[in-house]
Every structure is written in structure tokens, then in C-alpha cells.
Amino acid sequence: MGDFVLSKKKQSITADELFSKNADLFKTRFLTGKKGLGRKIESHEIHYPALALTGFLDRFAFKKIQFISEIEWHYLGAQSPARRKECVAKICEFAIPAIVVTRGRKVHNELFDACRKFHVPFYSTPLSSQDLHFKMSDFLEEYFAPRITLHSSLVDVYGIGLLYTGKSGIGKSECVLDLVERGHRLVADDIVTVMKKGNTLIGSGSPLLGHHMEIRGVGIINIEALFGVRAIRMNKKIEVMVELVEWGNSANYERLGLDETTTGILDVPVDKITIPIFPGKNITVISEVIAMNKLLKMNGINSAAEFNQRLLKTLQNKQQSRSGT
Structure with a gap:
């Protein structure tokens, strides 16, 4: 294959580096959680914490970036302030690399306070979840690619x-x-x-x-x-x-x-x-x-x-003709 140099695969990227490099692409606005900007992102996958917000945390993929999309936002909006505070506190206790609220939705105060308390980098974007998901996962997949x-x-x-x-x-x-x-x-x-x-x-x-x-x-x-x-x-x-x-x-x-x-x-x-x-x-x-x-x-x-099949068929036909005579 000739001379080659195998580049070392990148293992992680910080939340600060990811969002700073792609501020125009992601159209994100930093809200709070400055002390957590050094947290490492190690996967190109995006997670939606709807199930985790209900209290089921056994399989919570907290190491991935979390999107607060329509489902998560409406679920939180349907809870009482006390219950909402409890929901967001449970997920923010984990070392989440970043949380992003999509479509420019109004941020729930309880979520903002929890991100500030637990130093979770918190962002907002006017982009839809689908649009941001595509752009962010595409960048991360390329970033982590061998x-x-x-x-x-x-x-x-x-x-x-x-x-x-x-x-x-x-x-x-x-x-x-x-x-x-x-x-x-x-x-x-x-x-x-x-x-x-x-x-x-x-x-x-x-x-x-x-x-x-x-x-x-x-x-x-x-x-x-x-x-x-x-x-x-x-x-x-x-x-x-x-x-x-x-x-x-x-x-x-x-x-x-x-x-x-x-x-x-x-x-x-x-x-x-x-x-x-x-x-x-x-x-x-x-x-x-x-x-x-x-x-x-x-x-x-x-x-x-195709040529080989045609050639074999021709030879087979000739052989059959000779056998017939």
C-alpha cells in the first residue's frame, strides 16, 4: 500500500472546544455552567433524557450531550416547580458534558439553577433538535474518526x-x-x-x-x-x-x-x-x-x-452438438 502514517485517533473534546469551534454552525448561546466547560465528550452520539427526567436512571447515558427537545421541555412544563426541581437535580448530579435546549424554548428556572449549581455547561439554540443533532453528530463523528x-x-x-x-x-x-x-x-x-x-x-x-x-x-x-x-x-x-x-x-x-x-x-x-x-x-x-x-x-x-458466462455457454453448446452427432 506504500508509505503511510497512522494518525492517533482523537479520544475526547471538551464542551468548551466543541461549542466554541462551532458557534456559528450550532447557533448556540452559553447560559451557565462555566466551571464545567472542561468536561470531556467522548462520543459522537446525542442523548435525549426524557426517561431519566422521570426518575429512571439505571441506563442513563450521562456521558453524552443531552438535548432538551420538545418532549423533555413539555414534560418539565407539566410538573410542579418542586417536582421539576427534583427531576433536573437528579440528572445534573451526573457529570454531564453539556445540556442544550433547542428551538429557542424558554428555559425552565429550575433547570438553569441546577446546571449552575452542578456546573453543567448549559446552552440554548434556535435550531430544531433534528437540525442540531445532524450538525453536531456529523462534526463529532468526523472529529473522532480514525x-x-x-x-x-x-x-x-x-x-x-x-x-x-x-x-x-x-x-x-x-x-x-x-x-x-x-x-x-x-x-x-x-x-x-x-x-x-x-x-x-x-x-x-x-x-x-x-x-x-x-x-x-x-x-x-x-x-x-x-x-x-x-x-x-x-x-x-x-x-x-x-x-x-x-x-x-x-x-x-x-x-x-x-x-x-x-x-x-x-x-x-x-x-x-x-x-x-x-x-x-x-x-x-x-x-x-x-x-x-x-x-x-x-x-x-x-x-x-458476462463474457465468461457467454463463453462457457458457447463451449457447452459445441460439446452438446458433438455429442449429438
């Missing part, structure tokens, strides 16, 4: 993310440059950061390198400046790894395409195709064929398998 840095190049060819690997100097950058010239889009060259999000691999470039490329004999070039903004993209799902290797007469290369090879990146399987390199070979056109063939397979069309 990452790996590969010595490779990533390009979007017909909507398929092709990750080029191979030893230094074999021609990865030249191949990618040719693809860009033909209208495809560069994601990253030389250094690709791969992030695992769910069961999907997302590749992006280095903030320092951006969309620059090093072409031996020419030097550093800026793809965005040369070809325009349509020639680049910031990230792309990785669907096929294309390994470029030097041609070897004794090596056994795939010729039919029946035996599909996969490799693993961050424990996610990825289709792998090995392309032997020799002078005069048009890797750019082959790359486009790889992408189009992947699109066909995604739509249930396997050209190699």
Missing part, C-alpha cells in the same frame, strides 16, 4: 475516487496530471489523508500542499490556478486503489478480471487493481476504463463475468 496518511494521489474520475499508489517516481503525479488535463478532478497529490467515516473512506489533501503538484523536471505547479476551480475538489470517497508497478516478465497480472482483488485501509475493504508500467502504456485511458467499469459494476453489470 485517520491514516498515505503516500499516494487521489483523483475523481467520472465520479469514482481512484487512489494511486506505487513507489516514488513511478509516475503517479504524471498520470493524475494527464487526467486533470482531460477534465477530471484532483483531490490530492503525494499526500492523502484518509478518514474512516462509518464504513466509508474519505480522502482529502494536506492543508499545506493544497492542490499543488510536483512534476519532475518542471517543479511545483498549482492545479487550481492552471486549470480552474472545476479541476479540483476538497475530498472524495475512495472506491478503487490503483497500484502502479514496474513491468516484470515473470509477474502474473490479471487478464480476465474475474478474480477481483481487494485491500484493506483502516479495516475497510477497497477494490484494488494493479497496473504494470512500461514505456508507451496509456495509463490515463486505462484509468478512465477502470472508473467506467466500476460504475458498470455498481449498476449490476460485470463485463468479465
